Amino acid sequence: MLAHAQSLGINRAGVIGAGLMGRRIAGVLASGGLDVVLYDANSSVLAEAVDTANLMASAHQDAGVVRAGSDLRDAVAxxxxxxxxxxxxxxxxxxxxxxxxxxxxxxxxxxxxxVLPITQVAARATNPERVVGTHWWNPPDLIPIVEVIRGEQTSTETMDRTFSLLENFGKLTVRVEKDVAGFVGNRLQHALWREAIALVADGVCDAETVDLVCRNTIGLRLAQMGPIETADYVGLDLTRAIHDAVLPSLNTDDAANPILTALIDAGSLGAKSGQGFLTWPAGRREQAATDLAAHVKSQLAH
Ligand SMILES: NC(=O)c1ccc[n+]([C@@H]2O[C@H](COP(=O)([O-])OP(=O)(O)OC[C@H]3O[C@@H](n4cnc5c(N)ncnc54)[C@H](O)[C@@H]3O)[C@@H](O)[C@H]2O)c1
Incomplete structure (x- = not known):
């Protein structure tokens, strides 16, 4: 893997932001053989983050080493x-x-x-042709996909080198050629969440029911058959008939549902505050993370 990265002119990497995502992305890059400098504006998180990344890399032969950057310039230069x-x-x-x-x-x-358009993220960069979106999913070492997004000024060379690097590091890498907010995955995900939240806000059913139905219907199918294949599978004539009947009543709000703002204003931020749509007693959040990782691993094992 390192030889491939070197053939692309990539010998060392910098990762800025050592939180939930950054530390594990650093771990993936080091697992592929790159030496990585990890930097965070909050220096108190760095030691633990570097340990996490190096532990991930230690499971791989010829892994690179992750070290803490002293400042931004150190991580980049x-x-x-x-x-x-x-x-x-x-x-x-x-x-x-x-x-x-x-x-x-x-x-x-x-x-x-x-979700932020890459063109906007790159707006103040010199040489924006070097700026590219790489949308990893959490946890980035487990979820296979990385969406590689072309901003309006991203060069083909930047797209190709990024794509090739991450693909060679074992990621299922897809090209997103048009810079739309949310790219592919989060547009799909948040179209679903908008409707899920609207169903609760409109009193159609309670929050638990939304998740129960989702997990035991489309949730069971989606990892095997995506929406486009499913539309073909059930028939495009049936798909059109369903759309004609249901689309007029689906939620089309272009701003967050007021129920979200009401919950936030009441201090209900979800798992991190103990209350959201659901109640999160101590330990439930950690258990959910463990269960989710185990589920993803078991799905990937098939
Ligand atoms: N959490 C997810 O599930 C997920 C999934 C995909 C993408 N993302 C994206 O990844 C990014 C990071 O998310 P996260 O969940 O790891 O956040 P996080 O809050 O866990 O970590 C962010 C880190 O960035 C540091 N930071 C903030 N401003 C900084 C700056 N100017 N310079 C250096 N460090 C700075 C913070 O101190 C913090 O440690 C976000 O853009 C998020 O949208 C998150």
Whole structure:
């Protein structure tokens, strides 16, 4: 893997943001053989994050080493491939990419934004042709897909080198050639969440019922057969008849549902505050993470 990365001119990587995603992305890059400098504006998270990444890499032969960066310049200056996983805030990311692009004039600069258009993230960068979206999914070492997104100014060379690097590191890498907010996966996911939340807000059923139906119907099928194949499978004539009947009453709000704002205003932020749509007693969040990882692993084993 390292030889392949080197053939792309990529010998060292920098990862900016050492939270949930950044530390594990660093672990994947080091597992592929790259030495990685991991940097976070909050230095107190770095030691644990570096340990996590190195532990992940230690399971692989010829792994690279992850070390803590002393500052942003340190993480970028000698890196050929830099990826950020900082807070999802356009202003913060724009300032970061402006700075990154001054510390290295040649490195590929990748953003792990979940939904922000890459063209906007790159707006203040010099040489925006070097900026590319790489949307990893959580946990990034387990979920196979990375969406590689072309911003309006991303060069084909940047797309191709990024794609090739991540594919060779074992990721199921897909090209997103048009820079739309949310790319592919999160557009699909949040179209579903909008309707799920609307069903609760409109009193059609309670929150538990939404999840129960979802998990035991489309949830069971989707990992095997995606929506396009399913439409073909059941028949496009049936699909059109269903759409004619149901689309007029689906939620089309272009802003978050007011029920979300009401919950947030009441301090109900979900698992992290103990209450959201559902109740989260101590330990439930950790158990959910464990159960989810075990489920993903068992699905991938097939
Ligand atoms: N959590 C997920 O499931 C998930 C999945 C896919 C993509 N993402 C995206 O990945 C990014 C990071 O998400 P996360 O869940 O790891 O967040 P997180 O809050 O766990 O970690 C973010 C880290 O970035 C650091 N940081 C903030 N601003 C910084 C700056 N200017 N310079 C350096 N470090 C800075 C913070 O100190 C924090 O440690 C976001 O853009 C998010 O949308 C998250």
């Amino acid at each position: 000698n890196s050929d491939y830099v990826t950020e996983a900082v807070v999802e805030d356009l202003t913060v990311k724009q300032a970061l990419f402006e700075e990154l692009s001054t510390y290295s004039t040649t490195a590929i600069l990748a953003s792990n934004t979940s």
